[in-house]
Amino acid sequence: MNPSPDRLNRLIQEFRALPAASDRKREIVAELDDAPDALPFLIAVVADPQEYDLARVEAATILRLWPPSDPATAHTAAHALLAALNDPEEDLVRQYAAEALGPYADDPAVHEALAASLEPDEDPLVRDNALAAVAEAGPSDARTDVLRALTQDPGLGRAAARILTAWGRSPDTPA
Numbered sequence: 001m002n003p004s005p006d007r008l009n010r011l012i013q014e015f016r017a018l019p020a021a022s023d024r025k026r027e028i029v030a031e032l033d034d035a036p037d038a039l040p041f042l043i044a045v046v047a048d049p050q051e052y053d054l055a056r057v058e059a060a061t062i063l064r065l066w067p068p069s070d071p072a073t074a075h076t077a078a079h080a081l082l083a084a085l086n087d088p089e090e091d092l093v094r095q096y097a098a099e100a101l102g103p104y105a106d107d108p109a110v111h112e113a114l115a116a117s118l119e120p121d122e123d124p125l126v127r128d129n130a131l132a133a134v135a136e137a138g139p140s141d142a143r144t145d146v147l148r149a150l151t152q153d154p155g156l157g158r159a160a161a162r163i164l165t166a167w168g169r170s171p172d173t174p175a
Contacts, residue, residue, distance in 0.1 A: 060093070
């Protein structure tokens with residue numbers, strides 16, 4: 001249920017007053033999953049490397065499941081998720097941020113970050129979630145090229161080929 005503006009403000013104030021690692025922060029973020037007015041707050045949470053990791057994970061999940069419809073807000077959300085993906089201290093946050101980027105994959109910076117996240121030297125769970133984001137984003141020429149190159153990867157090659165086939169695209173590089 002979408003909270004009233006007063007309730008939204010109270011929840012945000014409560015969140016900010018809590019100790020850094022309080023699990024109540026995650027609960028508050030979860031309560032805001034269907035609150036379009038909470039998007040700026042959720043975007044700020046996911047982008048903040050000092051914020052509680054499970055609150056950031058919850059915010060990333062919400063931004064994946066309910067991406068903003070406004071292009072400017074979607075752009076801001078995408079770049080907040082990119083900041084989380086690049087947080088070297090938080091593997092769990094990076095994993096969820098990678099998966100959450102699917103709805104934003106048409107942004108060139110997101111496409112580049114997802115492609116980089118599929119590299120063999122990347123964290124295996126980040127790679128898996130980046131692949132899920134590419135699959136969720138759907139076919140495009142650029143994503144097809146990334147997946148075709150990935151078909152040679154010993155870990156993700158078969159999954160990349162399955163995605164291409166599901167998209168009606170050949171896993172083989174066109175001549």
